[in-house]
Amino acid sequence: MTAYLTINHISKSYSFHHILNDLSFVVNAGERIGLVGANGVGKSTLLKIVTGEIKADSDETLIAPDRKLGYLVQIIEGFDERTLDDLISASTAYLHDLEDLMRELERQMTNASGDELDAVMSEYGETADQFERYGGYEIGYRIDIVLSGLDVASIARDRTFGTLSGGEKARVGLAMLLLQSPDVLLLDEPTNHLDFATMHWLENYLQGYRGAILVVSHDRQFLNRIATAMVEIDEHSRSAKRYSGDYDTYQRAKAQERQQWVRDYAQQQEEIKALRIALKETAHSNANYRAHTDNDKFTVGQKSRIVLVGVNGAGKSTLLRILTGFETHDAGEVYVNPGVKIGYLDQEGNSLDPDLTVFEAYQRGLEGSEQALKSILLQSGLFRYDDLDKRVGVLSAGQERKLQIARLIADQSNLLMLDEPTNYVSFDVLEELEAALKLFPGPVIAASHDRRFIQQFGGEVWALEDGHLLVDGYAKYVEAQVQQA
Numbered sequence: 001m002t003a004y005l006t007i008n009h010i011s012k013s014y015s016f017h018h019i020l021n022d023l024s025f026v027v028n029a030g031e032r033i034g035l036v037g038a039n040g041v042g043k044s045t046l047l048k049i050v051t052g053e054i055k056a057d058s059d060e061t062l063i064a065p066d067r068k069l070g071y072l073v074q075i076i077e078g079f080d081e082r083t084l085d086d087l088i089s090a091s092t093a094y095l096h097d098l099e100d101l102m103r104e105l106e107r108q109m110t111n112a113s114g115d116e117l118d119a120v121m122s123e124y125g126e127t128a129d130q131f132e133r134y135g136g137y138e139i140g141y142r143i144d145i146v147l148s149g150l151d152v153a154s155i156a157r158d159r160t161f162g163t164l165s166g167g168e169k170a171r172v173g174l175a176m177l178l179l180q181s182p183d184v185l186l187l188d189e190p191t192n193h194l195d196f197a198t199m200h201w202l203e204n205y206l207q208g209y210r211g212a213i214l215v216v217s218h219d220r221q222f223l224n225r226i227a228t229a230m231v232e233i234d235e236h237s238r239s240a241k242r243y244s245g246d247y248d249t250y251q252r253a254k255a256q257e258r259q260q261w262v263r264d265y266a267q268q269q270e271e272i273k274a275l276r277i278a279l280k281e282t283a284h285s286n287a288n289y290r291a292h293t294d295n296d297k298f299t300v301g302q303k304s305r306i307v308l309v310g311v312n313g314a315g316k317s318t319l320l321r322i323l324t325g326f327e328t329h330d331a332g333e334v335y336v337n338p339g340v341k342i343g344y345l346d347q348e349g350n351s352l353d354p355d356l357t358v359f360e361a362y363q364r365g366l367e368g369s370e371q372a373l374k375s376i377l378l379q380s381g382l383f384r385y386d387d388l389d390k391r392v393g394v395l396s397a398g399q400e401r402k403l404q405i406a407r408l409i410a411d412q413s414n415l416l417m418l419d420e421p422t423n424y425v426s427f428d429v430l431e432e433l434e435a436a437l438k439l440f441p442g443p444v445i446a447a448s449h450d451r452r453f454i455q456q457f458g459g460e461v462w463a464l465e466d467g468h469l470l471v472d473g474y475a476k477y478v479e480a481q482v483q484q485a
Contacts, residue, residue, distance in 0.1 A: 001028040004212040008060040021238035037233035039398025070182025080162030149201035167193035187215040223247035304443035305459025316447040343413030354393030
């Protein structure tokens with residue numbers, strides 16, 4: 001197999017904090033590798049090292065000769081004044097340069113002879129091969145297909161990037177990257193702003209991609225559809241381990257390794273021994289997982305589960321914000337029983353003070369002793385004891401999401417409203433979150449594009465279409481979306 005991307009002995013540290021430690025693996029031509037690991041282990045950092053945006057402490061990253069590298073970041077910045085037409089032109093500029101060179105070489109061939117003609121024809125052959133490899137002969141068709149598949153074809157070509165919504169920016173950025181047709185495609189959370197139809201299109205597109213792909217994603221079904229192998233950055237050693245197959249195959253291989261984590265947890269420092277006692281005490285006193293008393297008569301059903309689905313821009317986040325009181329509705333009425341305490345997780349997540357430690361940010365506004373709150377936090381499985389003294393400012397987006405979820409659990413709400421709760425969250429936390437929601441005794445309303453989460457979540461599926469709610473089955477809804485696509 002031809003190696004398109006070779007990573008040898010990558011290490012990266014910030015002060016005394018080791019992010020990556022001696023990572024080595026290869027991405028071959030035609031391979032689609034999912035890069036996974038707990039939040040904060042350095043997945044995005046590794047991609048930035050490969051692109052040269054961040055310098056490693058020690059490294060050797062090799063791109064195969066004459067191969068292009070393309071990178072999709074989580075947040076796209078710096079293009080606010082560019083129009084969609086400008087971005088399309090910039091994405092296809094390399095093809096236009098190749099085409100201009102081909103025309104020039106054709107002109108030279110009419111006047112050359114002998115060795116000079118042989119040299120010009122050789123260069124022309126190489127240039128034509130590149131032009132074909134990067135899709136130059138069907139570029140007009142590919143522009144239409146990619147823009148339509150990512151649901152941005154309806155955006156006016158003279159509209160500036162800065163006027164687009166967050167979801168539109170993400171999809172336009174992905175479209176521009178795909179139009180470049182890089183040999184090595186680096187993707188950082190490409191499905192975060194995609195609905196079912198656009199995800200289905202992207203999965204099919206990537207399955208037929210001729211180059212090599214290295215993707216960071218928390219969408220388990222997406223990885224099941226596209227990945228030919230998985231590379232995990234271990235949370236403790238910060239080194240890389242390769243697993244053959246898709247996400248489900250990787251998950252089965254990790255099941256036994258997770259048991260070792262439980263054994264390691266039992267060997268924590270002396271304070272943990274005291275906290276184990278507190279764990280037992282708080283387990284009895286913690287009201288989060290006890291059935292509500294007869295006074296709690298506010299629930300349609302205590303185990304009610306509703307998931308909101310719909311295309312981007314349908315209004316799912318707006319509806320949740322109206323129900324929670326964060327946004328005012330134009331007409332109608334929302335009645336919340338006085339006995340209801342709503343726990344709300346918005347899509348972006350509430351801001352956290354970067355100067356606080358994890359535990360300081362967690363305990364702010366919560367009642368209970370320090371030891372009891374530490375016990376509850378550790379019991380959630382979202383953080384280890386060693387994480388409690390880390391500053392919020394050094395946490396990854398996924399780790400901040402975990403902290404928000406932990407505070408939500410501890411706040412003793414009896415109704416949860418969750419807007420895209422699985423965004424940025426690593427697989428181990430996803431499994432714990434799904435288990436915790438199954439145990440939660442009150443109703444839960446969640447808006448999500450995560451297909452595996454929806455399947456595990458259970459309950460009713462409410463589709464928001466054209467401003468109306470339609471109660472339907474998950475499988476039927478997805479089938480309808482795919483058929484429309």
